[in-house]
Amino acid sequence: MIVRARHVPQMVIAIFLCAMAGGALLLEIPLPWVINDALVRLAMNGVLVLSLVPMLNVGIGINFGLPVAIVAGLLGLCLTVNWRLTGSLGFTMALALSTVIAVCLGEVYGRLLNRVRGREEITATFIGFSFIPLTNFFWATAPFTNPAMLWPIGGIGMRPTIGLKSYFAKILNTWMPLEIGPLTIPCGLLLFFGLCCLLVHLFFKTTPGLAILAIGENEGYARLCGIDVDRMRRLAVILSTVIGAVGICVYAQSYGFIELYDAPMMMAFPAASAILIGGSTTGRATVAQVVAGTFLFHTMYVLSGPLANDLLVPEMAEIFRLMMTTGVILFAMLHHGGRHARPSETL
Amino acid sequence: MQGLLRHYNPVTAVFVVLSLTALAVSGMRPVFVCNEVITRFIRDGVMVLALIIPITAGMGLNFAIVVGAICAQVGLILAVDYQLGGLESLALIMIVGVALSILLGYLIGLCLNRARGREMITTILIGFLATSMYQLIFMVGYGTIITPRNPEMMLSRGVGIRNMVDLDRFRNLLDSIWVLRFGEIEVPLFMLLVVCFMALGVNYILHTRLGRHFSAVGFSGNRVEALGLDPRLIRIKAIILSTVIACLGHIIFIQNIGMLNVYTAHLNTDIFSCAALLAGGATVTRAKVRHALFGIVLFHTLFVVSPQAGQNLFGNPALGEYFRSFVAYGTIAVALVLNAKNSDKLPRGPWK
Numbered sequence: 001m002i003v004r005a006r007h008v009p010q011m012v013i014a015i016f017l018c019a020m021a022g023g024a025l026l027l028e029i030p031l032p033w034v035i036n037d038a039l040v041r042l043a044m045n046g047v048l049v050l051s052l053v054p055m056l057n058v059g060i061g062i063n064f065g066l067p068v069a070i071v072a073g074l075l076g077l078c079l080t081v082n083w084r085l086t087g088s089l090g091f092t093m094a095l096a097l098s099t100v101i102a103v104c105l106g107e108v109y110g111r112l113l114n115r116v117r118g119r120e121e122i123t124a125t126f127i128g129f130s131f132i133p134l135t136n137f138f139w140a141t142a143p144f145t146n147p148a149m150l151w152p153i154g155g156i157g158m159r160p161t162i163g164l165k166s167y168f169a170k171i172l173n174t175w176m177p178l179e180i181g182p183l184t185i186p187c188g189l190l191l192f193f194g195l196c197c198l199l200v201h202l203f204f205k206t207t208p209g210l211a212i213l214a215i216g217e218n219e220g221y222a223r224l225c226g227i228d229v230d231r232m233r234r235l236a237v238i239l240s241t242v243i244g245a246v247g248i249c250v251y252a253q254s255y256g257f258i259e260l261y262d263a264p265m266m267m268a269f270p271a272a273s274a275i276l277i278g279g280s281t282t283g284r285a286t287v288a289q290v291v292a293g294t295f296l297f298h299t300m301y302v303l304s305g306p307l308a309n310d311l312l313v314p315e316m317a318e319i320f321r322l323m324m325t326t327g328v329i330l331f332a333m334l335h336h337g338g339r340h341a342r343p344s345e346t347l
Numbered sequence: 348m349q350g351l352l353r354h355y356n357p358v359t360a361v362f363v364v365l366s367l368t369a370l371a372v373s374g375m376r377p378v379f380v381c382n383e384v385i386t387r388f389i390r391d392g393v394m395v396l397a398l399i400i401p402i403t404a405g406m407g408l409n410f411a412i413v414v415g416a417i418c419a420q421v422g423l424i425l426a427v428d429y430q431l432g433g434l435e436s437l438a439l440i441m442i443v444g445v446a447l448s449i450l451l452g453y454l455i456g457l458c459l460n461r462a463r464g465r466e467m468i469t470t471i472l473i474g475f476l477a478t479s480m481y482q483l484i485f486m487v488g489y490g491t492i493i494t495p496r497n498p499e500m501m502l503s504r505g506v507g508i509r510n511m512v513d514l515d516r517f518r519n520l521l522d523s524i525w526v527l528r529f530g531e532i533e534v535p536l537f538m539l540l541v542v543c544f545m546a547l548g549v550n551y552i553l554h555t556r557l558g559r560h561f562s563a564v565g566f567s568g569n570r571v572e573a574l575g576l577d578p579r580l581i582r583i584k585a586i587i588l589s590t591v592i593a594c595l596g597h598i599i600f601i602q603n604i605g606m607l608n609v610y611t612a613h614l615n616t617d618i619f620s621c622a623a624l625l626a627g628g629a630t631v632t633r634a635k636v637r638h639a640l641f642g643i644v645l646f647h648t649l650f651v652v653s654p655q656a657g658q659n660l661f662g663n664p665a666l667g668e669y670f671r672s673f674v675a676y677g678t679i680a681v682a683l684v685l686n687a688k689n690s691d692k693l694p695r696g697p698w699k
């Protein structure tokens with residue numbers, strides 16, 4: 001009974017998508033544009049969603065502290081732009097720097113989360129929330145020197161949005177485009193996303209990956225098997241942070257702008273919603289669920305904008321998206337309490 | 348030292364030091380700060396009190412007090428829509444708000460009974476969802492499905508309420524009763540008494556039979572079933588009470604401000620209230636009325652002086668602003684991390 005109830009969000013989203021697709025046909029919104037946009041958004045946000053997988057699998061739950069990872073990525077991007085590195089060199093450098101910063105931040109973040117067993121999700125949320133004003137402080141005072149990033153007047157403090165046009169904007173999007181009639185499939189972007197997915201998938205076949213899965217399955221048993229639970233949990237958090245940092249690099253190059261200050265604050269929620277729509281429970285997630293969930297969620301995003309504009313009040317699209325996002329996460333919280341649930345509720 | 352740490356919360360100590368430093372750096376006149384803090388004490392006091400009961404019942408910080416605030420705003424918007432004013436309509440707003448909060452509080456309680464062990468994150472999500480629904484009703488529903496009676500509060504396109512609704516009929520309706528002046532310090536005695544009365548009320552509830560049930564559930568969870576109590580029902584009652592108090596608190600808040608920011612006034616009430624309570628020395632598992640009262644004074648002192656302190660220290664008021672939001676979120680994060688450490692000492696089950 002409840003097994004069927006578990007799939008309610010997917011069914012609602014699927015019905016919703018069908019209705020919206022029908023609406024799009026009626027309003028003659030060009031289909032190639034929709035498919036194109038959906039594919040771009042899938043790969044653009046996919047890596048961020050992928051970053052939730054290690055922490056879900058180790059049993060920590062949804063990483064609502066995604067802003068920590070995003071800030072690591074933003075810092076890497078900003079440093080690259082500060083040194084005026086362009087093209088593929090710039091992007092590679094941004095990825096490398098982000099990874100290094102993410103490993104450092106992830107280590108601290110992991111240690112914090114190891115101290116708050118059983119309450120990781122709420123603590124992660126507030127670590128993420130409080131990290132943002134802290135970094136705002138940094139952005140407003142950091143000694144960056146590239147005038148393209150600083151306020152034009154005064155020359156101190158970063159701008160809220162930094163254009164990447166002359167650096168590495170859309171470098172993956174425009175790499176190896178495949179044109180089929182009116183469709184332009186961004187092969188490079190999809191390939192990069194696919195590579196990330198493959199790496200994560202392969203990681204869970206290795207010894208540390210299997211250990212992480214074992215901890216997620218049954219922590220006590222894993223400990224009896226001689227797995228260093230604390231270390232593995234930290235490893236999962238670091239992995240999540242690194243993938244998240246890479247994710248924001250992909251997002252920023254695709255979007256064409258670096259968004260600083262309060263922008264990353266709420267980014268964890270759409271990502272969480274996407275992975276839950278993909279069918280992951282709050283105890284286990286696979287790469288396939290990430291891809292499916294991100295695709296469904298962002299196709300909904302793509303379609304709902306123009307539809308709401310044409311039909312009713314323009315704000316409605318945004319309100320509806322927010323409702324969907326939080327509704328899905330809330331549903332997941334209520335329907336399977338994960339390892340916190342009592343046995344009678346998980347059946 | 349150990350004993351001192353156990354009795355005095357480090358968060359409070361940090362707050363005292365920070366507030367005094369910021370006060371000194373800002374160079375603001377103590378009289379002005381005092382007036383501001385009294386105003387904010389009255390404005391936010393009741394809201395903070397709403398958090399105590401759920402903590403006692405073992406559900407942690409109730410971020411869903413946002414829902415109580417939304418109920419209050421619905422009542423106010425209805426009053427403006429029917430063009431009511433004065434004390435009678437304030438009573439009407441309270442009745443509408445309280446009735447709605449009992450209903451919604453019951454629903455939240457049902458939700459939280461399904462999400463045992465992760466109530467706090469669930470209440471955050473409930474708050475977000477309620478905000479979206481509220482926005483949907485008043486931004487889209489008003490003017491399409493619901494016919495407004497007062498065209499003044501509508502947007503010019505005919506659908507949706509303005510962002511800002513003026514409440515001149517309600518502005519400082521209660522604050523202006525029994526105002527005492529000591530030199531430059533103004534004390535609205537009536538409202539101060541209302542806040543103290545609410546504080547005593549919460550304290551009284553905690554000492555009644557029901558209050559004992561709350562702490563029993565908070566202390567031993569499901570084991571109270573052995574005493575013949577239904578923990579689910581008790582938790583629902585705790586949340587209903589919390590939502591109702593939050594609703595009353597938000598009515599006081601808005602009549603003090605005198606303007607209703609229809610879509611944003613209720614946001615962040617949860618974060619600021621939680622931070623204030625924790626600043627006063629409460630933890631996620633233990634909160635008392637005195638923590639709330641002390642916390643509001645401390646937290647708002649820091650809040651009043653920090654922009655000016657930021658200006659004086661760094662020459663940039665925005666930095667003080669970032670510091671403020673860092674304090675609000677950071678307090679909650681620190682309290683969660685610290686509290687988890689303390690709870691290590693409690694006996695655990697086999698795998699936990």
